[in-house]
Amino acid sequence: MTDILKGYEISWIDSVSRVDRDEWNGLASLIDFPFLEWDWLRLLEESGCVRLETGWLSAHMLVRHEGRLVAAVPLYVRDQSDGEFIFDRVWYEVAQKGGITYYPKVVGMSPYTPASGYRFLIAPDVNADVIVRLVCQTLDRFCTANNLGSSAFNFVDPDWTKEMEAYGYATWQHQGYVWENHDYKDFEQWMGSLNGNRRKTVRRERKSLKAEKIRVEILVGDEIPDHYFLLMYKCYVSTNDKFGVWSCKYLNEEFFEGLSKYMRKNIFFSVAFREGEEEPIAMAMFVFSGDRLWGRYWGCFEEVRFLHFELCYYAPIEWAIANDIRLYDPGMGGEHKARRGFFSSPCYSLHRFSDSSMDLTFKTYILEVNTLENGYINEMNDMMPIVKS
Known part of the structure; x- marks a missing residue:
């Protein structure tokens, strides 16, 4: 061991349940960032959504100093990329053509969660540079000992990329969406930031739902009836089934039921009802923490035009303004988000390949890839239906 390891104990665990909840x-x-909290990660494991058979082998790294947990690194060994939402097929093909190992690999992220915020969990009273260097060195040895093709971190905290580049990781940029709260006092003031045509569209869409006698409620935390989490699972399944082979149906009923027990304080639902009816016709689920909000899942039991936009965009934006939310990430995909006030924004993943030639290839071409992606982001934002200053 080098000097940097003195005084630190490294251990690996195959489940977050093997470490004390309060410690983690x-x-x-x-x-x-609630998606790295003990309850969320344990629920993914306990429900069976994250296990060897689904392609996620938990291999979390713990760092202790004099017995105290000073760092935790959520990690998974993977033999595929499904559920990462980082579409790396092209790099797999490059490796295959060169006879280079691509899988298995080790990945740091919150499984099935394309939400930016991943980073190492480090105590504030220790030298973070020492811990990061120690973790990276340990990961190198882990990859070598287990013949892993690479280590990667997906949907990382944007502020973390430069720090990790100093340890040999290359940044890959991806397009995502975000709504930003510019100290709007209410929904109407935010609407004033849109151009005239888009304001008319939003008002027409919301008016259409009122004409259909549909009401929308926001239910937060303990306000959410327990059985709504099972309904949300049914919505999640229904929505994914519509996409056939492109489905992203990775979570099960046990996971959603567990959310009601363990993550309720960070969750709200937007729910739609027909007039006079008590059971929802559609619902969307969101996760929030501090001044950030993430859209997660949506579905309906009855198809109603414009209802998706109300539950997933307008109602949560209205709630975000009222609750001092600064950033709202609505989730991946869908250019219709841009037409409804969501700016394109870069998301980042970090990659380092065990094979030196593959690592050089990636670092050589990723600069051009990022330039093209940044150009697309700028093009999308140039077409935003906002009042031009």
């Missing part, structure tokens, strides 16, 4: 969350709570 003492670190995770510092970054205000």
Whole structure:
């Protein structure tokens, strides 16, 4: 061991349940990103959504100093890329043509969660540079010992990329969406930032739902009836089934039921009802923490035009303004998001390949890839239906 390892104990665990909840969350709570909290990660494992058979082998790294947990690194060994939402097929093909190992690989992220915020969980009173260097060195040895093709971190905290580039990781940029709260006092003031045609469209869409006698309610935390989580699962399944082979149906009923027990404080639903009816006709689920909001899942039991836009965009934006949310990430995909006030924004993943020639190839071409992606982001934002200053 080098000097940097003195005083630190490294261990690996195959489930977050093998570490004390309060110990883990003492670190995770510092970054205000609920998808790395003990309860969320344990629920993914306990429900069976994350296990060897689904392509996610938990291999979390713990760093202790004098017995105290000072760093935790959520990691998974993978023999595929499904559920990462980082579409790396092209790099797999490059490796295949060169006879280079691509799988298995080790990945740091919150499984099935394309939400930016991943980073190492580090106690504030230790030298972070020492910890990061230690973790990277340990990961190198882990990849070598287990013949892993690469280590990667997906949907990372944007502020973390430069730090990790100093340790040999290359940044890959991806297009995502975000709504930003510019201290709007209410929904109407936000509407004023849109151009005239788009304001008319939003008002027409919302008016159409009122004409259909549909009401929308926001239910937060303990306000959410327990059985709504099972209904949300049914919505999630229904929505994914519509996409056939492109479905992203990775979560099960047990996971959604567990959310009601363990993550309720960070969740709200937007729910639609027909007049006079008590059961929802559609619903969407969101996760929030601090001044950030993430759209996660949506579905309906009855198809109603414009209802998706109300539950997934307008109602949560209205809630976000009222609750001092600064950033709202609506989830991946769909250019219709841009037409409804969501700016294109870069998301990032970090990659380092074990094979030196593959690592050089990636670092050589990723600059051009990022330039093209950034150009697309700028083009999308140039077409935003906003009042031009």
